[in-house]
Amino acid sequence: MKSSSAPFHLVSINCRYSHSCLAQFYVRQELKKHLPHRDVALSQLTINDPYYQTLLRLCQTPARAIFFSVYIWNHEYVRRLINDLSRVLPDTPLVLGGPQASSLTDLPRQCTVVTGEIEAVGGQFYRDLESGLLQPLYRAGKSSLFPSPYVNSDFQQELKNRQLYYEGSRGCPFSCAYCLSSIAKGVRHKPLELIKKELSGLIAAKPMIIKFVDRTFNDNPLRALAIWKFLADNAGEVTCHFEIAPDRFTEEMLDFLPTVRCDQFQFEIGIQSCNRETLQAVNRQMDIERAGENIRRLMALDTIHLHVDLILGLPFETRESFADSFNQVFSLAPHYIQLGLLKVLPGTAMEKKALEFGLVYCAEPPYEILATNWMNSTTMCSLYQFCEVVESFYNNRFFRTLWDYLRLVDEDSFLFFSVLLDICLKQGFFELARTHKLMHRLLFETVGSRPDGELLQELLCYDWLRCGHRSLPGYCNAPAQKEIRDSLRLKLPQSLPGLFDYRSRVEFLKQASFFEMSGRALEKAGLGSQGGLVVFLPEQSQGVMRYCTTKVLDV
CATH class of the missing domain: 3.40.50.2300 (Response regulator)
Structure with a gap:
């Protein structure tokens, strides 16, 4: 009209x-x-x-x-x-x-x-x-000026309850063959004072999150640090999300980040591959060892959500090299591992080399990879399903103690998730609602036949209860919570410092959940080495992943 x-x-x-x-x-x-x-x-x-x-x-x-x-x-x-x-x-x-x-x-x-x-x-x-x-x-060409386009009324209308995107620079210092940003060379930065002025206006609107769309936010470390310091002083409760090159952190940046409140920042980190031949073929320059060390230091803070990316289907990437990349990234313990398919975008260097690399990909957007010279379609399909299993089971807070155990014993994590994939396929996992209970049951069954299966099942029960569930599923064969509470009413003193006094004793028994754990399981969960009854309290723990607080009862 x-x-x-x-x-x-x-x-x-x-x-x-x-x-x-x-x-x-x-x-x-x-x-x-x-x-x-x-x-x-x-x-x-x-x-x-x-x-x-x-x-x-x-x-x-x-x-x-x-x-x-x-x-x-x-x-x-x-x-x-x-x-x-x-x-x-x-x-x-x-x-x-x-x-x-x-x-x-x-x-x-x-x-x-x-x-x-x-x-x-x-x-x-x-x-x-x-x-x-x-x-x-x-x-159109490129513009040297790109001021923030928002007006105040946007925050109460079009942008209310939505993520807010902000651009402090355009372009990217890298020339990755698969990325559209590689077509336009160079990086254009806004003046720092203009960024501070514009961010002040955005922060005043109190959005749920400000996502910086700068392709490599820390391409200029001094500039990035100046913006972080401004946000730490002025952003209040607003969370800010950045795309980060993991090998471009300076010591000054790493010294500053521990001062930032929990959940103030989120980092999306592109590793893409740990195969040097692959990185060279896609023109991605990265110091893999330095990147890994920096990610470990950031994870040790437990205050910044880390989202680490790998790409499936890159040139020279075989099943074995992809498995090695996954194992290396898993060992870093990021909160989220994104395993994305290569998209062969029109106009990129990757599209121009499609014939050379044997790239077979979808004819319509988003142009997902189907096969390469190094992975046939059967392998690609299998690894895609592997990625879906990782997405479902890993990228949440449900099973963190189990994953920590696999790292502790230096298990082949790719093999573990491959075994889990086989079980998922047999039980029709991909056709079912991917609930916490379904995934917990599949893991419980997967680990049950292992020599350390009993220990891992204890850790899975621990993870289940600290996620806030009031009781364990029936397949765990654990005593009912009512039975445990009835026993504790008789055994517990009238007061237990740090947990309850005589006035709050009844409420404590109502609100808490309980689970008997072996000394070995407690040690793996970081709760000591003496077996005992673990109490799960409704109060939330500190850190990026929030859980019920836990204590071991001496009864």
């Missing part, structure tokens, strides 16, 4: 409701600058929204032109929308930007593609937009 007084309608199709689209706000900012007499309307939708309802909503919203930002994750959804919108609204211009806009083909006649950065698109685009004479393609 087009009219001369209708607004420009900027539509973002995000992956989740909690996400927002930074590009949408940049486009609004530029439209307001160049066409200040025109109104701009924003809609934030998701790829999970019912398609037909979304289409009707867009058709019924008056618009002078409709804008979309196209990414690998919303590419198919947007393609459907523009094809159907062109049928219903044949006279309404459809403007497409974003990294995947140029990959859309056979576009309806009213579509316009803008490549590059909206700040550098040039005045002709806005004159054509105003006159209704848009060309099919506009090529």
Whole structure:
């Protein structure tokens, strides 16, 4: 529905409701600058929204032109929308930007593609937009200026209860063959004082999280440290997320981070592979040993959530070398291990070398890898399922004591998860709801036949209760909590310092859960070496992963 007084309608199709689209706000900012007499309307939708309802909503919203930002994750959804919108609204211009806009083909006649950065698109685009004479393609360059596009009302409207994205720099110092950032060389940094001013405005809105989209936040360590210090002093309870190069930490940075409150920062760390031949082939430079040591130091703080990435399907990566990379990353004990498939993105060096590397990949976004010269499709499928098992079982707080034990005894973690994968396949795990109880039962059965199975089952019971469950599942064959409480009512003194006094004794027995553990299991759980009854209290522990506090009762 087009009219001369209708607004420009900027539509973002995000992956989740909690996400927002930074590009949408940049486009609004530029439209307001160049066409200040025109109104701009924003809609934030998701790829999970019912398609037909979304289409009707867009058709019924008056618009002078409709804008979309196209990414690998919303590419198919947007393609459907523009094809159907062109049928219903044949006279309404459809403007497409974003990294995947140029990959859309056979576009309806009213579509316009803008490549590059909206700040550098040039005045002709806005004159054509105003006159209704848009060309099919506009090529924009790079802009030296990219001020934060938000206005105060955004935080109570479009951005309320959503993640907030912020850009302190554009570009990346690396030239990784698989990454779109490698196409545009160099890094452009905002002035530090401007960053502090803009962040002050964002912090005042008290968002749930500020995600820095800088491709390598610590490419300039002194600059990164200055921003961290500013945030530590001013961000209050706001959490800040950064993409970090793990081998670019200085001692000054590592000395500062222990002073930051728990959960103030989150770090996403790209390892991608520990195979040197692979790293060289994708033009990724990294000191693997230094990266590992820095991650260990950060993990020892237990105040910063660490998310470490590996990529499945890179050149020269075999099943064996991928297993070695996984084992090395697992040994670092990060909170989250993301095992992502290689995406062979158009225009990247990886796409140009696809024939040389034998890359077979999906024809449509997100262009996932299917096979390489070093992994056939069967191996790729098996390793993808392995990654799914790690995603389900590892990337939560459910079984941390078990994983710590595997590290302690230097177990082959890749082999452990491979055995677990076999059991998951036999029991139809991927067709079931991946609940805590289902995963706990599968692990309980997996470890039961091992020589140390009884010990590991004790640790699994410990992990279950410290996650807040009030009793153990029946398959654990443990005494009922009521039975234990009845016994403790007779045995416990009227007062036990640090746990209860005579006035709180009854409430203590109601609220706490109990589990008898062997001395060896207690030692592995870090609770001493003398066997005893462990009490699980509702109060939360400190650290990134929060659990019930635990103490060993001397009864």
